[in-house]
Amino acid sequence: MKKIKLIPDNTNVPFIRMRLIAFAISAVLILGSAGAFLTVGLNKGIDFEGGILMEVGLEKAPDLASMRSSLGNLGIGSVALQTFGRETDILIRAERQPGEAAAQEAAVEKIKQQLTADYGENVSLRRVEFVGPKVSGELIIVAVQAVILSMIGMLIYIWLRFEWQYSVAAIIGLLHDVIITVGMYTLTRIEFNLTSIAALLTIVGYSINDTVVIYDRIRENVRRYKKMPMAEMINLSLNETLSRTTMTGVTTLLALGALYFFGGEVIRGFAFAMIVGVVIGTYSSIFVCAPILLYFGVRHPADEDGTGKFAAAEQAEAKINKNS
Numbered sequence: 001m002k003k004i005k006l007i008p009d010n011t012n013v014p015f016i017r018m019r020l021i022a023f024a025i026s027a028v029l030i031l032g033s034a035g036a037f038l039t040v041g042l043n044k045g046i047d048f049e050g051g052i053l054m055e056v057g058l059e060k061a062p063d064l065a066s067m068r069s070s071l072g073n074l075g076i077g078s079v080a081l082q083t084f085g086r087e088t089d090i091l092i093r094a095e096r097q098p099g100e101a102a103a104q105e106a107a108v109e110k111i112k113q114q115l116t117a118d119y120g121e122n123v124s125l126r127r128v129e130f131v132g133p134k135v136s137g138e139l140i141i142v143a144v145q146a147v148i149l150s151m152i153g154m155l156i157y158i159w160l161r162f163e164w165q166y167s168v169a170a171i172i173g174l175l176h177d178v179i180i181t182v183g184m185y186t187l188t189r190i191e192f193n194l195t196s197i198a199a200l201l202t203i204v205g206y207s208i209n210d211t212v213v214i215y216d217r218i219r220e221n222v223r224r225y226k227k228m229p230m231a232e233m234i235n236l237s238l239n240e241t242l243s244r245t246t247m248t249g250v251t252t253l254l255a256l257g258a259l260y261f262f263g264g265e266v267i268r269g270f271a272f273a274m275i276v277g278v279v280i281g282t283y284s285s286i287f288v289c290a291p292i293l294l295y296f297g298v299r300h301p302a303d304e305d306g307t308g309k310f311a312a313a314e315q316a317e318a319k320i321n322k323n324s
Contacts, residue, residue, distance in 0.1 A: 009243075013235075015234075015286060015290070016232075016234055016294070019291035019294075022283075023287075026288060029183070030176065030179050030180065033182060036186040036187055040187075043186075043189045044193070045191040045192060046129070047131060049131075051130075052093070052094040052095075052107055052129070053091065053131070054093075054127065054129075055092075055125075055126040055128075056089075056092060056115060056124065056125055056126065057088060057090075058089075058119050058123060058124075059119070062090065064083070064090075067081060074114060077094065078095055079092060080092070081093075092111060096131070101130065104130045108128055112125060146197060147178065151171055151174055154171065155167050155168075158212070162219065165296035165297060166293065169289050170208060170215075172288065174207060174208065176284045177203055177207050177280050177281050178200055178203070180276075180280050181273060184276045185273065190273070195270045199273040203274065206278060207284060207285060210245055210248065211284075211290075213241055213244065214238060214289070214290050217237040217240055218234055218237040218293070221233050238290055242286075245282060246282075249279070252278050253275060253278055256278065257271075
């Protein structure tokens with residue numbers, strides 16, 4: 001049986017020659033994401049904004065516009081509605097009310113009474129959550145710490161496994177992925193909550209895995225082809241790992257696509273963020289993390305006249321063997 005190959009063997013795509021174009025595209029995406037974040041801001045969910053979250057079940061699918069208008073006239077501020085799973089399952093998000101717990105409970109009671117008046121006694125209240133300003137502030141701090149600590153851990157790991165240049169290049173790639181993914185949240189207005197932080201951390205892990213595979217091949221080729229120029233060496237390594245990188249990305253996207261289309265509304269935001277993150281992470285591993293090594297002073301083991309540190313070591317070993 002003939003094997004299916006997305007990428008043919010012995011490809012010679014000039015990735016290094018295209019690096020300046022790729023850097024320009026990345027710069028536009030990063031600046032656009034940063035600008036959108038600073039001007040528009042994230043659509044923060046109840047985890048970070050605080051407020052009331054209610055999950056209700058109805059007998060029939062409601063008219064969301066009519067329900068939104070009805071609940072919006074209760075004097076409890078803006079109310080957001082979202083279906084998940086079945087059309088009869090509704091998530092209701094309301095602003096945090098001024099005052100303590102009694103004020104939040106009063107708002108919940110108003111919503112319950114209005115739903116009962118509009119849809120009858122068979123409205124089932126399945127879940128009610130309150131998130132106060134202190135808790136939401138703490139969650140923001142913990143979420144930022146989680147992302148930063150994960151990157152520091154990656155920095156140390158790559159530094160120990162390779163060299164500092166590889167480590168710094170990998171972190172630049174991770175920052176690239178995180179910033180653009182956050183920009184996607186800003187532009188699409190997908191709710192940013194604790195699930196989004198989980199998506200960011202998963203993207204970081206996926207992206208660094210791709211990058212390490214490419215770095216491993218670069219290190220192998222550096223030892224194998226000691227007189228090949230570094231730019232050509234990196235390009236060769238990228239082409240040799242291209243099939244693996246592409247297959248990993250495609251199979252991951254197939255799974256994420258299934259989650260996005262069939263996983264329901266609750267997980268759709270996570271799946272969409274992961275789809276964007278996988279595409280951006282694959283792109284950054286090939287077009288950012290690897291080419292940027294050329295600017296960080298990563299040296300070939302043998303310099304131009306063939307007397308680099310690896311060549312010198314080989315000469316010394318040959319002399320020892322000869323004398324023995």
